[in-house]
Amino acid sequence: MRGERRPLSRAPAQRPFRIVGRSVEGPGKVRLRLAGDTGGTPGTAAARSVPGQYWVLPAHGGARIPVVDVTPAGNGSGEDASLIEVLTLWVPCGPPVGAVGERLEVRGPLGKGWNLERVTGKDVLVIAWDGGLPLTRPVIERAGGGRVRVWAGGTAPGSGGGSPWPELANATIEADGLPDMAAAARTAAFDPARSAALLAGPLPMARSAAAVLVERGMPASSIQVAVHSMLRCASGTCGRCRISTPYGSLRACHDGPVLPYDRLAGTGERQPPAGGGEE
Template sequence: MGREEAVVPGDERDRRWATAPRPHRVVERRTDGPGRVTLSLTPASPPKAGADRPATRPLPGQYWVLDLEGGVQVPAVDVTDLTEACGDAVVQVTTLRVPCGQTMGVVGDLIEVRGPMGAGWDLESVTGRDLVLIGWDTGVALLSPLVEQAEARGVRSVRMWAGGCERWLSRPEWRDLAGRDGVRLSPGPDMSAAAGELDLDPGNTIALVAGPWPMACDTARALIDRGLPAASVQLAAHSFLRCGNRRCGRCRLAPSGGVLRACLDGPVLAYDRIMQGA
């Protein structure tokens, strides 16, 4: 049986939750599917003196919590497109689930927002190395903001694979696919099969994987079988996020007793941490 991790004031992870809710106005709304909407948000007013301020730019893969009426809290992943000429203040988020009966995010509405929170994609070590992006279903949106950032950081090469596509995509094709309203990828080879066919330089490759959790873990193992160190494979665990207040404990990555939680330790984690903590 795994032990319960206490989060005490002053804990590094606790500081991720220090941001007070701030009112944001919805300036754009897109429906992506049942329970999922993408919202463009801009602060409704400047923060009060002495109030916690968010990072100048959120890291792709971090998440926000939208506080709705009645105490409902909705986790939303950051999918801000850094190439959009919409100003630094605009943040784009995609809700991970919208509770039944909730209508949210009408253009002009005010929503209380907390964040960004958690660990996003770690791109610190990609310079001069090969980057492999593998996404399936909603994971495509999680990975799409990374294309321009990878180029800016001087990666040696970028390869992208979207579940349901029969071939590796060029960067313009990936951007078009990820940004198309209501895109639905047709069935195709699974992520782990694509990973198993890759020609890799294991010591100089970083792989970022986003998709249904069992499939993402299978893909990580396939990449490790090809020689990648587990620390060089990052997985998105956004699907585990639940309450948005880090209290319920339902976002454990291993319900049988592991100590890692998506809200506190993730939602993006290197696979070696998952192996050790699950």
């Protein structure tokens, strides 16, 4: 139904964390290191999120900030089992978000993350714009296997990335400073049967790039699109993350924020439009 706004169902309970590290990575981008905090006793292991899922932090004035888990592989295990690293997707105007030592009630993980099965063992093309590149790193670290090639670009300072992952031996930077995401899709050489693509950037640009890859033979089911930049209320009520597809509308905060391109393009298996009605 047009205009229907349904809150997210089956939301995970809030759990206490304490901020143990903080750095600013750019406009609206604050990286926080969070440790589980149970009031003086050692923190319990953090619930591990699938790469690409998001969490929600409280902020001043009742704001709720979506953040994405960017915990490097190897952290968040062993003695660090209660630690996660998160990156804000936006921050509200006003006082700075988070301070070292502050205790927060954090909700998550939420939403749908990257589908690792569609990546594992394949040659991976990463095409990212502005803040999209950090979203893809956790899936690259966990999927392992084939060659990873990265195209990055954007208008934000440093969004090209240079060599963002020098320690990942299987990742090479093909180009930065792209005019748009489709430019990478047009020039990349790939074997359609052995390749998968991770696209992270503004939805119209990512859709254009995905369409080019499909034209060049890559199955739509091998392409995943991250639209974290669309998340706002992160509660399923504001409607600002709505995405039109041939099957009806989706909500990035509920159906994503990582979406298989065959679902966006309307060529995959039809699923109920959980995103809340038709536009």
